[in-house]
Amino acid sequence: MAVILRYESVHFNRIDGLAKVLGVLASVGGASIITLYKGPTIYTPNLAQHQEQFLSVLRDVTAKNMNMGGIYLIGHCLCWSGWIVMQAFVLKNYSAPLTVSAFTCFFGIVQFITIAAFFEKDPKSWQLNSSQEIYSILYSGLVFSGLAAALQIWAIGKGGPVLASIYLPLQTLLVALMSSIVFGEDFFLGGIIGAFLIMTGLYLVVWGRTQETKSAKEYMKVPIESENHPEAKIGSGSLMQQLIPTQNV
Template sequence: MADAEGRRVCGMPEKAQLHVAMLALQFGYAGFHVVSRLALNMGISKLVFPVYRNIIALCLLVPFAYFLEKKDRPRLTLSFAVQFFLLALCGITANQGFYLLGLDNTSPTFASAIQNSVPAITFAMAAALRIEKVRLDRRDGVAKVAGTLACVAGASVITLYKGPTIFGGPEAALGLLDDKAAAPNDLKNWTLGCVYLIGHCLSWSGWLVLQAPVLKKYPARLSVTSYTCFFGVIQFLIIAAFMERDADAWKFHSGSELFTILYAGFIASGVAFAVQIWCIDRGGPVFVAVYQPVQTLVVAIMASLTLGEKFYLGGIIGAVLIIAGLYLVLWGKSQERARLARESSRDAVVIPPDAAAGTAAAPIIRSAKLQAPPPLSSTTQPLLLPSENV
């Protein structure tokens, strides 16, 4: 971001544009959590909702993937098709399915809070598969491990301890709380909902880890996402064919139902995806990730105003632990990158030309270690925190 100050749009430097874009992105994702809960409150099927949402996302992604990645997109083979199918099973079907089941039994605020643990879970999975190295003799390694443990502890507190009500929330201040939403939460299973949300985070992290080797062989980010989205639609349609026998569930009964699906498809899966790719490309994945807790705060405010959501002591304690763990992991990753950059530059040895030979040959640069490859662009690497953008 060294040259960010030099690029201006309407008199605003690029650094300021990035911060504004990230704040807008968090508001967009926060609105998605609330809108999804409103959709469930209206009685929209948990299978029909993701089908329509991913169809909209697919229609938005395909044109960009086709025209922007003509030269970068390898030929589709059976092996790639199987990998895309598995990515869809993990990153869309299981991810979104567990999210809706968890959201239906808990609340938007706690769904957003638990999502802050995704970077830590991704790190743990990558370390278990030896993709990520863990050095406990360094500060960055200790920070990543401590952050992961804090996220696990926070998710455990939210799941196992609900606690007393800290804040009851206004009674549908904006008039969006219907009879079903106003019903007591005793009909919901809070612990089971949190387990579903943990499954959602595990699926999401698994998708990020599995996506990395696929992108090395198929370096076309938009095309990979489009194929994944396509297979996700197919999988949801197959599941819905067996489990959703009511044909009336596929119809829109009100403008509010239509709005929730359009918001999920266009804003959360289309506009947010484009904004996030630009922010990651210009600011880096860590810059994008540090804004994630802002989403939890915005969700809490929105859900309190629109849904009359209650806040429980266990959820607040768990959210604090998860957010602290998130920042520890991000700090560890940042320190690790800085250390590797220093070591790489220090290991490079400049050997001057042989003076006795009397030649004007240029200095030879030898390195004791292999130089790290240049970082991939945002369109050829998995996004760190994609939230619900697929």
């Protein structure tokens, strides 16, 4: 998305450009493998009774409308990538990341209330019935919408949209690990393969971006040195010329 909108360029004839492309493909492939491929079970934790009941309900919910869920996730990824790139364009002209984050949260609330009021017309659905619901709402508001959004837009302003978004596949890996630890879900071979690809892709992108930055600094250093030392352009014969011409008597 950043390349299409001409925010960043990819040099396929250089090693740093190829490293960035291969890194992005490896990270996306690793996240896809964790999601779509399971393979043999590597780790099976012992489940408590309340965890088993929770997982049984969760399996019944997630078994419905898998195709529509995949379509929604693809649309979410497209919108999210466009949003990250647009933030980079905004920060170029309006260098106030916290203000941009605050406006983003405000209009997100307005959009959410409008859509929720249209699709959910039962007033009982808005009631909070447990402390877990309150904790989840506070966590989503304070940590995700507040802290995480502010840190993300700060990272976009410092390193660009590609460098900030390349860490997003780590979410899939961390979710798989935390699901196995907290909820007792099985950890499969696909998680190991996906984790390896994600870490490899992350390293390639960071390395390619570092090499690209070094090349740009070296390219900009050459004309600066030429301007600071103009005598290098003058031939050696000019040094022998007289500063004050002699007058004929």
